[in-house]
Amino acid sequence: MANDSAQRFQVDLGGIIQVLSSHLYSTPTVAFRELLQNSTDAISARKLLDPVHQGRIQVELIESGAVPTLVLEDNGIGLTEDEIHLFLATIGGSSKRDQDQGAREQFIGQFGIGLLSCFVLSDEIVAITRSATHPDCPSVEWRGSDQGTYSVRVLEKQGPVGTTIYLRIKEDYASLCTPHQLRTWLVHYGEFLGLPIELLSRGISIRLDTPNLPWRSTKRAQMDEQEQWDLGSRFFSEEFIDMFPVRSAAGGVEGMAYVSGQSRSLQTKPQHRLYMKGMLLSDHVEGLTPAWAVFVKIVANADKLHPTASRESLMEDDTLTATCEQIGDCIKAYMRRLSGSDPDKLGLIIGTHHLALKSLALEDDDFLRFVAPWFEFETSRGRLKFSEILQQPEPHYCTAIARFRQLAPVAAAEGRCLINAGYVFDADLMNALAVEFPDAGLEAVSAMDFSEQLGEVSAEESHRFEQLLETAGQTLKEHQCRVEIRSFSPSSLPVLYIQNEGGHTSRALEQSKENEDDFFSALMEDISGRIAQDAFNVCYLNAANPLIQQISTVQDQGRLPIIVEVLYLQALLLGHYPMTAKETQLLSVRLMQLIQFGLSPQA
Numbered sequence: 001m002a003n004d005s006a007q008r009f010q011v012d013l014g015g016i017i018q019v020l021s022s023h024l025y026s027t028p029t030v031a032f033r034e035l036l037q038n039s040t041d042a043i044s045a046r047k048l049l050d051p052v053h054q055g056r057i058q059v060e061l062i063e064s065g066a067v068p069t070l071v072l073e074d075n076g077i078g079l080t081e082d083e084i085h086l087f088l089a090t091i092g093g094s095s096k097r098d099q100d101q102g103a104r105e106q107f108i109g110q111f112g113i114g115l116l117s118c119f120v121l122s123d124e125i126v127a128i129t130r131s132a133t134h135p136d137c138p139s140v141e142w143r144g145s146d147q148g149t150y151s152v153r154v155l156e157k158q159g160p161v162g163t164t165i166y167l168r169i170k171e172d173y174a175s176l177c178t179p180h181q182l183r184t185w186l187v188h189y190g191e192f193l194g195l196p197i198e199l200l201s202r203g204i205s206i207r208l209d210t211p212n213l214p215w216r217s218t219k220r221a222q223m224d225e226q227e228q229w230d231l232g233s234r235f236f237s238e239e240f241i242d243m244f245p246v247r248s249a250a251g252g253v254e255g256m257a258y259v260s261g262q263s264r265s266l267q268t269k270p271q272h273r274l275y276m277k278g279m280l281l282s283d284h285v286e287g288l289t290p291a292w293a294v295f296v297k298i299v300a301n302a303d304k305l306h307p308t309a310s311r312e313s314l315m316e317d318d319t320l321t322a323t324c325e326q327i328g329d330c331i332k333a334y335m336r337r338l339s340g341s342d343p344d345k346l347g348l349i350i351g352t353h354h355l356a357l358k359s360l361a362l363e364d365d366d367f368l369r370f371v372a373p374w375f376e377f378e379t380s381r382g383r384l385k386f387s388e389i390l391q392q393p394e395p396h397y398c399t400a401i402a403r404f405r406q407l408a409p410v411a412a413a414e415g416r417c418l419i420n421a422g423y424v425f426d427a428d429l430m431n432a433l434a435v436e437f438p439d440a441g442l443e444a445v446s447a448m449d450f451s452e453q454l455g456e457v458s459a460e461e462s463h464r465f466e467q468l469l470e471t472a473g474q475t476l477k478e479h480q481c482r483v484e485i486r487s488f489s490p491s492s493l494p495v496l497y498i499q500n501e502g503g504h505t506s507r508a509l510e511q512s513k514e515n516e517d518d519f520f521s522a523l524m525e526d527i528s529g530r531i532a533q534d535a536f537n538v539c540y541l542n543a544a545n546p547l548i549q550q551i552s553t554v555q556d557q558g559r560l561p562i563i564v565e566v567l568y569l570q571a572l573l574l575g576h577y578p579m580t581a582k583e584t585q586l587l588s589v590r591l592m593q594l595i596q597f598g599l600s601p602q603a
Contacts, residue, residue: 015148024117024310028173031117032182033189033311035072035165037279038115040193042076042163046132049077060200061182068169068177070121075162078131081140084152088115088127088142118165119146121173126166130159183208192301193278194220215254215301216245232258235273235283236297241349242338246298246330251323253288255300257331263352264294266359272298274314276305282312287320290328292360295353298327332360332367339370350374358425362432369436375429378404378420380411390437392417396445399427406497406575407450413489418445451498455487457543465543468552468560472541475561476568481537491544497571499537539568559597566590 025031036057043055053075060071079087118125123146130139139159144150169177176185179201186197186208197208212221214231223231232240240258247254270293271284278301289296305323306315314320338346350357354375361368361375373387381392389395394416398404401422411418421430421444434442457465465485472483481497488496541548551567554560569587572579579587 025120026310026312028117028120029176029185029188030310030312031121032185033280034115034117036186036190036193036197037311039072039074039076039163040190040195040277040279042074042078043195045077046075046161049132056196056198058198058200059182059186061177061179061202063202067171067174070167070169070177070182071164073162073164075160077133078161078163079129079140080131080134080137081152081154083131084127084129084140084142088144088150115144118167121169121176122167123170124168127163128155128159128166129163130161132161135161189280190278192275192280213301214256214299217254228256231299232256232297235299238262241352242345244330244334246300246327248323248326248330250319250326251305252303253300253305253323253327255298257296257298257327257334259349260295260297261352264356266292266294266355268294270294270297272300274298274305275301276307276311277301277303281307281314285314287314287316287324288327289331290324290360292356292363293328293331294356295349296331332364336370347374351376355424358429362425362428365432365436368432372433372436377426380408380416380418384417386433389417389419389442390440394441394443395419396443397421397427397430398445399430402576403498406571406577407445409490409493410450410454410488410496413493451486451538451540454496454540455544457485457487461543465541465548465552468541468548468554468564471557471560472539472564475564476539479537479568481539481568483539483541485543486540487543488540489544491542491546493574494542494545494547495567495571496540496542497538497568497575497577498540499577539571541567562590562593562597566594 039057040055043053043057047053047055056075058073060073062069062071115125125142125144127142127144128139129142131137139155139157141153141155142150143152175181179199182201183199183206186199190197191209191211192213194210196210199206199208212223212227214223214228216222228243229240232243236258239261241261242259243256244259245255246257269286270289271286272288273283274281274285274288281302288298288300302323305319306317307313308315335346335349338349350371357371358375361371373385373390375386376383377386377389379389379395384392395418396411396416397419398407399421401420404418404420404422408418408420419430421427430442430444434440462485469483469485476483486496543549551560551563554563565586569579569583569590572583
């Protein structure tokens with residue numbers, strides 16, 4: 001018969017400690033942060049008892065024997081013997097979670113596992129502590145082993161109030177505990193804690209600097225502008241266009257945002273340097289800014305955000321979501337201020353980071369109306385800002401780059417403004433702008449729309465091109481392209497090739513068939529046949545072009561088809577249409593034939 005009574009888990013404490021200390025954290029140097037954090041929280045707890053208490057932390061490096069010993073001492077609140085059993089010997093036990101909300105916000109740690117990170121550096125942790133809450137209690141020694149055992153003994157000698165941690169560093173990590181390296185890590189994690197930190201080594205005492213803060217504080221001075229610039233360069237190792245303050249009430253965030261001077265891919269995940277109550281959480285925190293804000297890097301302090309157990313990233317919760325939105329609002333507000341105070345700088349930022357800002361504009365109608373005039377587009381009249389495009393009569397746009405490049409010379413010659421909306425976001429952006437600015441007359445142009453605007457040739461004039469049109473029609477039939485004669489500017493352009501989406505898709509499938517096996521080739525052949533019914537591929541010969549006029553007089557039916565195919569292939573090249581391997585080979589053959597015609601007398 002089955003036993004339904006509840007059973008206790010069998011816990012391998014040594015295994016748990018190994019997992020937490022070696023695999024929860026990304027680097028063994030996190031142990032230095034956790035030691036500083038515990039000392040800082042202990043000092044904060046003592047200040048709740050004695051608001052005028054002056055906290056201090058002393059770190060000593062004893063280099064005797066093969067491996068060094070690290071000693072960290074603080075004058076914080078300390079622990080009683082009962083508290084040692086509850087908090088140091090209980091994985092997940094934390095005195096900070098027992099505090100009310102107001103008091104708990106004074107502390108950095110919450111999880112009660114930070115001390116375990118020290119087992120990465122040392123096989124044993126020794127803590128000697130005396131409590132400020134029970135002055136009559138003696139000093140107590142706690143020894144914890146990475147095998148999951150510990151011992152506690154009361155000391156006869158009464159020590160000072162506070163806690164001292166001893167770590168005999170493993171040989172593999174001795175290089176992390178040289179005087180220079182230790183000073184580097186203490187500054188890295190704790191330079192903005194605001195507590196005096198003293199480093200003792202080889203008989204020399206070094207007091208680590210506590211610089212002004214890069215964020216606002218009611219208790220400490222804030223960095224001046226030059227210090228903030230220097231800080232951004234030191235932390236992120238790049239040049240910036242500008243910097244501005246950011247804040248979020250939801251996350252208790254205060255900091256500085258730096259605008260990168262280099263364009264960023266939208267796939268880039270911005271990584272920020274975030275401190276929690278002055279202690280460095282991580283220098284590659286994600287999720288603090290919206291996905292579009294790839295051009296901003298932030299140095300900030302947070303009091304209300306929730307770190308993960310490793311304290312190297314943030315919990316994805318409602319608080320982080322609200323913080324992200326508020327910081328996004330700060331970035332947008334900064335740009336609006338800049339439009340009035342320094343429009344040249346705003347133009348530089350928009351020009352450098354136009355992709356990210358176009359992405360934002362498509363999500364936010366208000367921001368679209370604000371930023372749209374600054375966006376630049378390639379047009380038939382050169383690069384124009386959208387504010388300049390609004391001044392053009394009936395501007396049109398192409399959603400395909402190849403079509404724009406084919407039609408732009410014609411539009412330019414006729415004084416029309418044709419916009420290239422074939423780049424990332426531009427087609428959607430033009431559609432949105434047409435709605436936001438209805439009086440601009442902004443419209444998409446199709447191949448058929450544009451062809452209808454080409455000049456017609458009179459019946460009398462078209463008679464002289466009859467033979468050319470007949471030969472060209474027969475020659476280009478196998479290319480699924482029909483031929484028409486029109487008159488258009490510029491007269492220097494002999495031929496114009498235009499296709500609709502069906503034609504574009506059909507051409508793309510033709511290219512794909514060349515690289516596929518028989519099965520997929522047959523499948524694409526079937527698809528191509530159905531798409532070809534809707535394909536619109538036309539070569540417009542320009543009756544105003546001297547070359548076309550001269551070709552119309554050629555009577556040699558051996559040479560005329562070759563000339564027509566060269567014109568067709570040239571039109572593809574001018575329009576930047578991708579050519580199939582068959583067309584590339586054909587172009588080479590036909591050009592050689594033209595050279596031969598030039599070298600031999602016409603019959």
